[in-house]
Amino acid sequence: MKNGIIAAIVVGTGLIGFFVGRQAIPLGPTEGDVVAQNQVTAPVLSTLQDKLLQAADEVRLQLPMMLDEDTKLYAVDGADMKFRYSYELVNIPSADLSDNELRSKLAPMIRQAVCNNDDMAVFRNNNIPVIHQYYGNDKALISSIITTTEHCS
Numbered sequence: 001m002k003n004g005i006i007a008a009i010v011v012g013t014g015l016i017g018f019f020v021g022r023q024a025i026p027l028g029p030t031e032g033d034v035v036a037q038n039q040v041t042a043p044v045l046s047t048l049q050d051k052l053l054q055a056a057d058e059v060r061l062q063l064p065m066m067l068d069e070d071t072k073l074y075a076v077d078g079a080d081m082k083f084r085y086s087y088e089l090v091n092i093p094s095a096d097l098s099d100n101e102l103r104s105k106l107a108p109m110i111r112q113a114v115c116n117n118d119d120m121a122v123f124r125n126n127n128i129p130v131i132h133q134y135y136g137n138d139k140a141l142i143s144s145i146i147t148t149t150e151h152c153s
Contacts, residue, residue, distance in 0.1 A: 048126055052078030084131040094136030102143040110145050115152035124149055
């Protein structure tokens with residue numbers, strides 16, 4: 001059962017990446033912004049942060065979203081120059097799935113999707129960490145998987 005759930009989570013994660021990529025306003029620097037050696041100046045950070053928050057607000061209108069019979073995306077957040085997805089495994093208490101088990105199966109697939117999916121390029125191109133948080137049906141955190149541009153090199 002756990003393998004089926006993990007496969008469904010991976011598929012769901014890909015779908016949400018596609019959804020956010022299509023919903024989000026392009027997060028690149030605008031004319032006049034200065035970007036040098038992957039460092040973004042303060043005015044660009046403010047603009048990017050505003051766009052992340054706006055993208056999260058737009059996605060949030062579609063939530064909660066059942067990705068499959070076991071996985072519900074219930075929150076997204078674009079604060080602090082990061083983009084977070086929060087999922088609930090609606091049929092699994094946190095005690096039944098360990099952080100290591102979930103992370104060992106999901107992290108490589110999530111990172112591959114974030115690093116290779118064209119719809120996730122806005123995050124990679126702007127050095128925005130993407131965080132996938134998984135909670136059990138008891139609302140306790142099981143695992144948090146962070147993907148940064150360093151994972152994509």
